[in-house]
Each structure stands twice: as structure tokens, then as C-alpha cells.
Amino acid sequence: MATAAVRCLLTVAVVLAPLLAGADAGRPLSTGFYNKKCPNVQSIVRAAMAQAVTAEPRMGASILRMFFHDCFVNGCDASILLDDTASFTGEKNAGPNANSVRGYEVIDAIKTQVEVSCNATVSCADILALAARDAVNLLGGPTWTVYLGRRDALTASQSAANANLPGPGSSLATLITMFGNKGLSPRDMTALSGAHTVGQARCSTFRDRIYNDANINTTFASLRQQTCPQASGDATLAPIDAQTPEAFDNAYYRNLMSKQGLFHSDQELFNGGSQDALVKKYSGNAAMFAADFAKAMVKMGAISPLTGTQGEVRLNCRNAN
Incomplete structure (x- = not known):
């Protein structure tokens, strides 16, 4: 985990009020x-x-990923939490989410506790935003001010999830475009x-990289191939950051500089393109990465x-009221 000194560096408060006007004019998200x-x-x-996170450090990463996958599909509206119904096929079984996104039971447990304290008051979308922030910080990463006031979607869309979430084989150009479509800059994309x-990631998501990519450290590729054979083991897990897999730090960027990004999309950030310089900066400056993240x-x-x-404010995060 991060040292106390690094933890201090990684604690930042962010105020971005102009960005936080809600979809309903005159009702922006707010801190209070x-x-x-x-x-x-x-x-x-x-x-x-x-x-x-104490019970399973990986859960911190899972909740963070869930928040990302929620926000990129029709906005941060907790639609990813909805189970399928007779009237719609939701996001849980979309290609990027099926057998991959996890931690629904953690959000359910938090929602139950919140309902006991404040019935029909706090949205699942806000709970997920807070949980993602705390997940990062509990793993040694930064903290930030979470603006609140989101409400929950009444429906979800599997097709939107399939269309809006970048995959592990994405090119740099695709990443920049898909993040840009959400109002996020290339710098935001590289920080996020x-x-x-x-x-951790399943073998099926990085197999093509470790067997077919040229821009990869051969020793690293061989290591990953030991547990991810070409024709089996799809669900076998590997740490995305082999150096410090349970610590939220800037080792990811050092991995990219040594051609040890686990996903093709990761290594695209350091492959002779527009983000190389920023990756170098983040690799040597944990505080800069933390603040930008x-x-x-x-x-x-x-x-x-x-x-x-x-x-609405759902009473049960898995179902509309």
C-alpha cells in the first residue's frame, strides 16, 4: 500500500462547480x-x-470500474444496477459487463443501510459515486469532493452499453474519440x-495482446502466457498492474514505459503517440497523477x-420502484 507520505500527496480536494450543472436546468449537483x-x-x-475492501481489496477496483461503466452509458444514473425486465434488456449482460462487472451485492448492502437511516432519500447513482471515491482512497489513492443530487434511471439499455464502452483492444484514436464523446479530454482519458x-482481468480480455502484439515486453508476455493459454482458461485472472496490484499508485504508467501494459488499449497510451509525454510525467510524479485523476x-x-x-430515487437498486 502507499506510504503515509504518498497518501498525503495523494489527498486532493477538487472544486469544479461550472462542470456540474445537472440535466434539469437550475438544479446542479452540489456538495451539500x-x-x-x-x-x-x-x-x-x-x-x-x-x-x-478490507475483506477483498480487489472489490475497490470492481466498484470503481462499475462507476465508469455506469457513467459512460446514458450518464451516471445507476442504470448498470438494473436487472432485466419484460420491457427492457439492461446493461448487466452487455459484452463489456457480463461475467466481468462485479460488486452489485456491495452496493445493495450500502443501499439497505442508507434506507434504514434515510428512507427514499439517497439515489443509487449517488451511492455509487461515493463508493467509487472511497474505493480509490481506501486503496491508497486520492480523495475528492463528490457532488451529489443524481437521480436513478427508470430503464437501461444493453445496446447502449455495447456501443459506448471502449474495449481492451481499442486504439488510441478510438479511446480519444469515445472519451471525447463524453466531454472528457485526452488528458482526462489518460488519467482515468x-x-x-x-x-484483475480475465485471460480472454488480454490473450490477443500477449500472443500477437509487437509492442510488448517479451518476458512479461511469457509470464502472462503461463496462466493464459491460447485455447483455454478464459476466466483465469491476472493482475492488471503486476507491480502493486492492490495499491492505487502510479506504477501503471511505469509499466507502460516498459511495455508491460496488460491490455492493448493500455499500451496504446505509450506507443509513440500523443499521450507518451503525459505517461512519462505521471510515471515520475504521483502527485500530478493523483490530482489529474x-x-x-x-x-x-x-x-x-x-x-x-x-x-426517481430507487428503493432497491436492482429494480425501478
């Missing part, structure tokens, strides 16, 4: 949205996430990709939120 209605919501989420400093998370959390009278 629940101050009167549910003043202890943040402490409830933090305690539950601390318990989950640093989330891959924690977590926190800012980008606030921006991502403001993608097309439902606010005001839009959507």
Missing part, C-alpha cells in the same frame, strides 16, 4: 445536497466500503486509465446526470 435530508450518508458509505493500477473523476461523475424531477 444531503446535508439536511441524510447527513450521515457519506459516513455510511465509507464504513461499508472500508469493510468490503490509471485506474488500471488496481484490479481526481479532477477527471469529478468530470466523469457529471456526465448527463438525472436531476430534479427526472428519474
